[in-house]
Amino acid sequence: MPVTGIQAGRSGERAGVSPDMPARGAGAAATPLALVLETLSVGFGGLQVLDGVSMTIRPAERHAVFGPNGAGKTTLFNLIGGDLMPGGGRILFFDMDVTRLPPHARVRLGMRRTYQSSMLFPELSVLENLLIAVRGVRPGRFGLGRIRPGDVDVAAAETLLRNVRLTDVAAQTVATLSHGQQRQLEIGMALAGTPRLILLDEPAAGLSAAERRDLGELLTALPRSTAFLLIEHDLEIALQVADRVSVMHGGRVMRQGTPDEIMNDAEVQAIYLGGGSKEAGGHAR
Numbered sequence: 001m002p003v004t005g006i007q008a009g010r011s012g013e014r015a016g017v018s019p020d021m022p023a024r025g026a027g028a029a030a031t032p033l034a035l036v037l038e039t040l041s042v043g044f045g046g047l048q049v050l051d052g053v054s055m056t057i058r059p060a061e062r063h064a065v066f067g068p069n070g071a072g073k074t075t076l077f078n079l080i081g082g083d084l085m086p087g088g089g090r091i092l093f094f095d096m097d098v099t100r101l102p103p104h105a106r107v108r109l110g111m112r113r114t115y116q117s118s119m120l121f122p123e124l125s126v127l128e129n130l131l132i133a134v135r136g137v138r139p140g141r142f143g144l145g146r147i148r149p150g151d152v153d154v155a156a157a158e159t160l161l162r163n164v165r166l167t168d169v170a171a172q173t174v175a176t177l178s179h180g181q182q183r184q185l186e187i188g189m190a191l192a193g194t195p196r197l198i199l200l201d202e203p204a205a206g207l208s209a210a211e212r213r214d215l216g217e218l219l220t221a222l223p224r225s226t227a228f229l230l231i232e233h234d235l236e237i238a239l240q241v242a243d244r245v246s247v248m249h250g251g252r253v254m255r256q257g258t259p260d261e262i263m264n265d266a267e268v269q270a271i272y273l274g275g276g277s278k279e280a281g282g283h284a285r
């Protein structure tokens with residue numbers, strides 16, 4: 001297979017630098033990359049699920065991780081978020097080595113994550129859920145307390161409401177929301193505290209075509225100050241919202257590039273049009 005300008009995760013490549021981005025350190029005070037994944041690997045028993053995954057995310061970049069079922073995407077998120085420790089490799093978050101830090105320490109550094117299963121409080125209102133998120137990421141003790149107009153946390157929760165387009169349903173309990181609105185709320189909660197990076201795990205899963213369109217628009221309109229890394233099965237959404245895309249296959253990053261580069265890549269097309277010869281998922285050792 002020819003080596004293309006968008007191939008990623010190859011041995012010998014300088015860790016943390018992909019061919020389509022300028023080398024760091026060129027300027028006197030180069031901004032650190034938001035995330036550098038260096039040759040991450042993890043296995044379960046005899047199954048090697050991730051095998052030398054390297055990836056870089058710039059500050060404020062929107063990056064989609066795309067790949068077939070079993071490619072290792074959620075496992076990768078578990079490593080980045082701290083729910084799982086790698087067997088090998090390193091994770092740098094704004095130049096800090098977070099490889100062995102627990103999830104709450106990563107949250108304190110400005111990393112957030114959504115999960116495939118809902119983490120909402122169904123009996124509370126939309127605003128109360130957002131308030132919990134706002135108070136939960138602040139250092140120190142917190143309680144839901146009374147919602148008072150003018151409260152700085154309430155104002156922050158109301159900003160999140162607007163960001164995820166839920167102002168009209170602020171007083172409704174979460175249990176009464178549509179599935180699409182619940183996904184919007186999860187994104188709003190992840191935005192609490194102005195994080196530097198959000199990991200979004202299949203936010204469009206289970207949504208109708210109209211809800212997926214709305215979600216794509218919502219993600220596109222999010223504040224540019226926050227980088228996000230998105231796992232998405234819906235290629236259309238991934239290509240719509242992402243600046244760059246990583247395609248995973250068999251526990252490796254097989255391509256990294258702009259949406260245009262990815263869309264026009266013959267091997268990616270072959271796999272996603274069902275003509276691929278490689279097996280998805282981990283490979284037994």
Ligand SMILES: Nc1ncnc2c1ncn2[C@@H]1O[C@H](COP(=O)(O)OP(=O)(O)OP(=O)(O)O)[C@@H](O)[C@H]1O
Pocket residue numbers: 044047049067068069070071072073074075076281282
């Ligand atoms: N805790 C675990 N123990 C054993 N095997 C696991 C574990 N977690 C994941 N796996 C296996 O690792 C492989 C990758 O799983 P992962 O969930 O990361 O893939 P994925 O790309 O997110 O797939 P999907 O798109 O279906 O969510 C799968 O074969 C899965 O069965």
